[in-house]
Amino acid sequence: MITTTIPESRGYIGKSVLYMAMELSNATWKLGFSNAERNRIVTLDAGDWIALSKQIDLARKKLHLPEGCRIVSCYEAGRGGFWIHRMLEENGILNLIFDSSSMEVNRRRRRTKTDKVDVDALLRLLQRYLNGERKAVSVVRVPTAQEEDQRRLNREREQLIKERSAPSTRIKSLLALLGIRMKITKNFPSELEKTTKDASGNELMPQLKAELLREYKRYQLVVEQIKILHDEQKRRVKEEKTQVIEQIIGLMLFKGIGWQSSWILVMEFFLDGENLKIGAN
Incomplete structure (x- = not known):
């Protein structure tokens, strides 16, 4: 350290x-x-x-x-x-x-x-x-290169969650212009294909449909990357036997602290080389 x-x-x-x-x-x-x-x-x-x-x-x-x-x-x-x-x-x-x-x-x-x-x-x-x-003045504690690297996964996930909102918001905005209400699910392309008219009864233009599908592909790409990171978190908890992972598992035992909250707390706040006491008397 x-x-x-x-x-x-x-x-x-x-x-x-x-x-x-x-x-x-x-x-x-x-x-x-x-x-x-x-x-x-x-x-x-x-x-x-x-x-x-x-x-x-x-x-x-x-x-x-x-x-x-x-x-x-x-x-x-x-x-x-x-x-x-x-x-x-x-x-x-x-x-x-x-x-x-x-x-x-x-x-x-x-x-x-x-x-x-x-x-x-x-x-x-x-x-x-x-x-x-x-x-x-307050002096910043400098993490080791290894500690910084351990934080990358969580920080990438947080960035992807922010990026996910852009295509999602764009799709909702385009649909709102047409007066169409449609959830962004895995069935979005097929549902869009079935939709031939807007709320006024006018035919949906082909370029607008194409734009919606491109935005959906961008949205799905980010969703898939988030899932990859989530699976990697699960793999680490299951296979790695490190102090950091033990701290994450320990925090999850507390009521009200979920999976991602445990990961963030350990990686961003407790990853300082000191032991996090879990379940202390």
Whole structure:
């Protein structure tokens, strides 16, 4: 299990530390460096690790920090996921991922949904946190690659359920234009074939029927994929004898917690390397 070791504040007071904050986007990474007295801001192409390494060395020299000083970095949780964190840690850099929802926002300035905390603010937040202000921000726990992979099945299923509503809604809308009420079942194509007129008695146009059938095929494709994932969940519960599966089975014993709820609870909330106590006295 990968866990970010939260350093004690006393280990940083009076010590040489290079603080690094990263503002990430698809195209560029904006880096902020500090020695707690002076800041240095640079921008480089996203994912350019060679340039990042060079900028770290340059920042250390520009900020007059000794070679081999401790480097602590941070960035805001987002679509970038955890691969950047793992790369930083593999290169000997202690990294913290800050929970976006826990960050302080300047109330005098309206913040749009797409705004990010700027790199200067991240630098200040990182130093405050390391100097003992643990309530200044929440640090995200980083799962292992294996834990992330175990969550894929459930998250794919949730995404497919969202996608299923698009063709379903489209079919219902098209039928509503004609004043036709018809359930979307496996018999939908045959029922549609039997329907020759709309609610006004006008003949159904061939292109409209063809569109309805195409939307139904899209709907069925998603339904079939959801079933495949559901069958895979059943297979894992039946065949795999892991702690995670035992936790899922244990939760299902409780009244009011169903199959999918048990799976989601374990994969999204209890998959942290700690034991979930089921049926404790």
